[in-house]
Structures are given as structure tokens and as C-alpha cells.
Amino acid sequence: MTEPTGSRVVSLDAFRGLTIASMILVNNPGSWSYIYAPLAHAEWHGWTPTDLIFPYFLFIVGVAIPFSFSRRLAEGANRGRLFRHVVRRSLILIGLGLAMRAIPDFDLFDMRLYGVLQRIGLVYCAAAAIYLWGSARARWAVVGMLLLGYWSLVAGDLTPDGNLGARIDRFLMGDRLWQGTWDPEGLLSTLPAVATSLxxxxxxxxxxxxxxxVRLARGMWIAGALLVVLGLAWDTVFPINKNLWSSSYVLFTAGTALLLFGAMYRLIDVKRIRGGWRGAGVTPLVIYGMNSIAVFVASGMFAKTLARIRVGGDEGMPLSAWLYENAFRSWAGDYGGSLAMALAQVAFWLGVMWLLHRRRVYIKI
Structure with a gap:
């Protein structure tokens, strides 16, 4: 019942796959006017299930780092050489994020520069550097400094336009921000996001x-419950807020990630429930998880393409809207049709990734 040290943790692939499938689900409704509340972000303070997805992915980035480097470090690998590999991967992620934003208009002087992949690249680079050159005690100290330091920096004005992060982003980027005056992937809030990966x-x-x-899963649950309690306690003075990536949000989301991941680890890697009717959902999640960045990029570009193609000429309806109206809303209604179209895209990309999986094609960054 013990998971051998260094072996592949299948539940980690499944957890990563769950986050990517969830990203596709919430990013691709049939209509942004008709979204069930759990599938939309909290307007500002507070959280919904959708607000858990991105920090889960950054948490997973952190989980994977010891599996990537511990054995090589034990064998005497050069830290500088390993870090050069980290920097290369980070730059590729940032480049992919910028390319997704730029294509097809290439309005490089006006487009938004922040984004999901850009944050992943920056956080991965910082967290890996701290892991490679810092002891466990040093990493705990960094987590404390990031969370307490960020709280001290932004304390006071926590409004969308008035918080320090938004003011810094406007100074650096002008109006090239997601919401014009502020951005959920802004520069300052990347600091506590590093703590998520740590x-x-x-x-x-x-x-x-x-x-x-069994003991590993139990430890994850205990730690997860403790972090959730600490996050909720901190929420009383520094509200849980995804857009700010508040310190309470870091603790709360890491705690819920541990609770969920602990359950998946217990079932998939300890009890080995992977096949048959009891494990029917595991394989699709693993398939998503093993090509996570590839399917994120492909689905995002595909959605952009559907929005660009016009049905009925240049003045016609975007193909995405036409599909929603005629293939989904016509029989499922406003909200049901919007959700059905999102689920259809999750299923479509699962089919594409399944074909790659059968041919053992895994696109690694």
C-alpha cells in the first residue's frame, strides 16, 4: 500500500487533468450572458468553485517540482544547469501566452501582456529557483515573507481600482489590462502566487x-484542513479574493487543494481505483493531465477562431454564437444551452487528447 518513492503519482496527472478540463469548461460557455453562478468568478471578495481552478494548477506546478529535480540533485546534477532548463520552460510558457494574445492581429503595442500562461511561467521560475537553492526552512520563511509582506503592502485600499497592485499595473501598462484599470494576473499579485506553488x-x-x-493521504488532509481554517480566519481582515490573490486566498485554496488531492491520491494511488466502473472517470482526467498545456493552448486558440469566423458574411453572427443558438440553446434553453456547449467542448478536446494518448504523443514544454 506504500507508494514507492520516485514512482509516477497517477493522481497528480488526474488532478492536473481535472483543473485543465475545468478551465476549458468555465472559459467556453455558449454565452457569457448565461452562466450558472458556480461557473463564474466571484465579482470581487469571496470565492466560487471557478476561483479554485487556477491556484490548483499553480499548486500542482509546485507538487511536480520535487519529482522533477530531487533524484537528479541526489545524483549530483548541477543546479545552474537545471535552472537553465527551468528558465527555458518559463520563457516558452510566457511566449505561448503572448502568442495566444497576439494571434491573429499582432497588435503588439496595444495588446494585454499579462495572462494565465505568463503567470504560470513566472511562478514556476521563481518557485523552482527557491527549491533548487533553498532549504525547507528557507522555503517556509519565503512563504511567510511573501504572504505577510504582500498583506502589509496592499492593506488599506482593497478596491479594484485603488489597490496598490492595480496602481502599479496602470503605471506599467496603461490601459492594457484585462479590465482596463486592473488585471487579475497583475505583477504585484504574482508574489503571493509564488507562495501557492511553494x-x-x-x-x-x-x-x-x-x-x-494511507499516512501520506491522512497528512494531506490534516494539513489541508489547517490551511483552510487559517485562510478563513485571515479572511476576516484580508478577504479571500482571487483577483488580488490575497494571502488568505493562498492559504484557503492550498488547503482545499490538499483535501481534494489527498482524496484522489487515496483512491487512485493507494487503493488503485483506476479502472472499471468505480474508476471510470480517472482515465479521462489522466489523459487531460498528460497534455495539459497543449490542450489549454489549443482550446484557447480554437475558441478565438470560432469567435472570428462569421456566419452570413462580415456583418454576420460569430460562428460560436451561431453554434450556441442553433445547436444548444434551441433545445436546452439559455443557461442549459450555454452549459451544454461548454461540456461539448470539454468532450471534444478529450477526444482529441485521447487520440494523441493512444499514439503516445505527449507535448511537453
Whole structure:
């Protein structure tokens, strides 16, 4: 029942796949006017299930770091050489994010420069550097400094336009921001996002220990429950807020990630429920998880293409809207049709990734 040290943790692939499938679901409704509340972001303070998705992915980035580097470091690999590989991957992620934004107009002097992949690249680079050159004690100290330091920096005005992060972003980017005056992937809020991945690193190191699988899962649940409680307590003075990536949000989302991941680890890697009717949902998630960045980029570009193609000439309806109206809303109604179209895209991309999986094609960054 013990997960061998260094072996592949299938539940990590499944957890990553769950986050990517969820991203596709919430990013591709049939109509942005008709979204069920759990599938929309909180307007400002507070959270919905959708607000958990991105921090889960950054947490997973952190979990994977010890699995990527621990063995090579133990064998004497050069840290500088490993970090050059990290920088290369980070730059590719940032470049992909910028390319997704630029294509097809290439309005480089007007387009938004921040984005999801850009934040992933920056956070991965910072977290990996701290892991490669910092001890566990040093990493805990960095987490504390990031969360407490960020709180001290932004304390006071936490409004969308008035918070320090928004003011910095307007100074640097002008109006090239997601909401014009502020951006959920802004520069300053990347600092606490690094703490999210550092907490994931601690989880990855815990999973690589020689404890039994049952004890590993139990430890994740205990730590997760503690972080949730701490996050909710901090919420009373520094509200849980995805757009600010508040310190309470870091603790709360890392805690819920541990609770969910612990359950998936217990079922998939300890009890080995992967096939048959009980594990029917595992394989699709693993398939998504093993090509996560590829399917994120492909689905985003596909959605942009559907919005660009016009049905009925240049003045006609975007193809995405036409599909919603005629293939989904016509039989499922406003909200049901919007959700059905999003689910259809999740299923479509699962089919594409399944074909790649059958041919053992995994696009790695």
C-alpha cells in the first residue's frame, strides 16, 4: 500500500487533468450572458468553485517540482544547469501566452501582456529557483515573507481600482489590462502566487517520503484542513479574493487543494481505483493531465477562431454564437444551452487528447 518513492503519482496527472478540463469548461460557455453562478468568478471578495481552478494548477506546478529535480540533485546534477532548463520552460510558457494574445492581429503595442500562461511561467521560475537553492526552512520563511509582506503592502485600499497592485499595473501598462484599470494576473499579485506553488512543493516532498500511502493521504488532509481554517480566519481582515490573490486566498485554496488531492491520491494511488466502473472517470482526467498545456493552448486558440469566423458574411453572427443558438440553446434553453456547449467542448478536446494518448504523443514544454 506504500507508494514507492520516485514512482509516477497517477493522481497528480488526474488532478492536473481535472483543473485543465475545468478551465476549458468555465472559459467556453455558449454565452457569457448565461452562466450558472458556480461557473463564474466571484465579482470581487469571496470565492466560487471557478476561483479554485487556477491556484490548483499553480499548486500542482509546485507538487511536480520535487519529482522533477530531487533524484537528479541526489545524483549530483548541477543546479545552474537545471535552472537553465527551468528558465527555458518559463520563457516558452510566457511566449505561448503572448502568442495566444497576439494571434491573429499582432497588435503588439496595444495588446494585454499579462495572462494565465505568463503567470504560470513566472511562478514556476521563481518557485523552482527557491527549491533548487533553498532549504525547507528557507522555503517556509519565503512563504511567510511573501504572504505577510504582500498583506502589509496592499492593506488599506482593497478596491479594484485603488489597490496598490492595480496602481502599479496602470503605471506599467496603461490601459492594457484585462479590465482596463486592473488585471487579475497583475505583477504585484504574482508574489503571493509564488507562495501557492511553494506550498505545493512541500506537498510534493511529503509524497516522496517513505511513509505509507494511507499516512501520506491522512497528512494531506490534516494539513489541508489547517490551511483552510487559517485562510478563513485571515479572511476576516484580508478577504479571500482571487483577483488580488490575497494571502488568505493562498492559504484557503492550498488547503482545499490538499483535501481534494489527498482524496484522489487515496483512491487512485493507494487503493488503485483506476479502472472499471468505480474508476471510470480517472482515465479521462489522466489523459487531460498528460497534455495539459497543449490542450489549454489549443482550446484557447480554437475558441478565438470560432469567435472570428462569421456566419452570413462580415456583418454576420460569430460562428460560436451561431453554434450556441442553433445547436444548444434551441433545445436546452439559455443557461442549459450555454452549459451544454461548454461540456461539448470539454468532450471534444478529450477526444482529441485521447487520440494523441493512444499514439503516445505527449507535448511537453
Amino acid at each position: 506550498l505545493g512543493i512541500f506537498c510534493g516532498e511529503w509524497l516522496r517520503s517513505d511513509r505509507s500511502g
